[in-house]
Amino acid sequence: MPDDAVELIGEAELPDGGRLQLWRRGEDYSIRFGDNELMGNQVRHSEEALATLACGRLQHRDSRILIGGLGMGFTLGAALRSLSSTGAITVAELVPEIVTWANGPLSHLFHDYLSDSRVMVEMADVHDVIARERSEFDAILLDVDNGPDGLIHLANERLYCNWGLRAAHAALRPKGILAVWSAYADDAFVSRLENAHFDVEEVSVAALVDGEDVIHTIWLASKQECCD
Known part of the structure; x- marks a missing residue:
């Protein structure tokens, strides 16, 4: 096969319709939803920054972290590098095929992350994990859509609405951080974060895409301690 040939190497049906596709061209891999590239191994800086920026603001390096979405492992890897040996990370992944790809065609990107004793992968909607917990996590890292909307999984709208943000506030420990990745700015989302009793810092990260x-x-939304 020529190095510039594009090959479809995996597909995954989503719970509410549509599918994810894993494509390969030479050494480049891309997870796509329709015409949207959700993640590629050539663009990882901002996904890593999601973890390093959040972890750098935590009180302790041995924190408990929840990551929404496994992706290509860039956020997970950065979180592991930021935590001590006593830290703990739960990754909530909704799509079983993503885990299969992580252990198969994308294993070179994941290195030994999934076998790290600090990591637990839970096959669940990250919203459900958040909703069931109270004062459990020092950080919640969300990179499950292209921004604060339900592009990929319509139910993800629950993560970004007013009551979804209040659930995240309740699931965080004092001074915990809700970190959300987005391909675009959104002033209305910032307002919802503030109304849910978060102090919000917005960071712009340069990236090269295509x-x-x-x-x-x-x-980076820090939990105010006034209320849950």
């Missing part, structure tokens, strides 16, 4: 300079947005 040869074009773009800006990704990461919101």
Whole structure:
């Protein structure tokens, strides 16, 4: 097969319709939803920054972290590098095929992350994990859509609405951080975070996507201690 040939190597049906596709061209891999590239191994800086920025603001390196979505492992890897040996990470992944890809065609990107004793992968909707917990996590890292909307999984709208953000606030420990990755800015989402009793810091991260300079947005929302 020529190095520039594009090959479909995996598909995954989503719970509410549509499918994810894993494509390969030479050494490049891409997870796509329709015409949207959700993640590629050539663009990882902002996904890693989601973890390093959040972890750098935590009180202790041995924190408990929840990551929404396994992706290509970039956020997980950065979180592991930021935590001590006594830290703990739960990854909530909704799509079983993502885990299969992580242990198969994408295993070179995941290194030994999934066998790390600090990591537990739970096959669940991250919203459900958040909703059942109270004062459990020091950080919640969300990179499950292209921004604060339900592009990939319509039920993800629950994560970004007013009551979904209040659930995240309740699931965090004092001074915990909700970190959200986005391909675009969203002033209305910032307002919802503030109304849910978060102090919000917005960070712009430069990225190169398909040869074009773009800006990704990461919101670091710190839990106010006034209420749950």
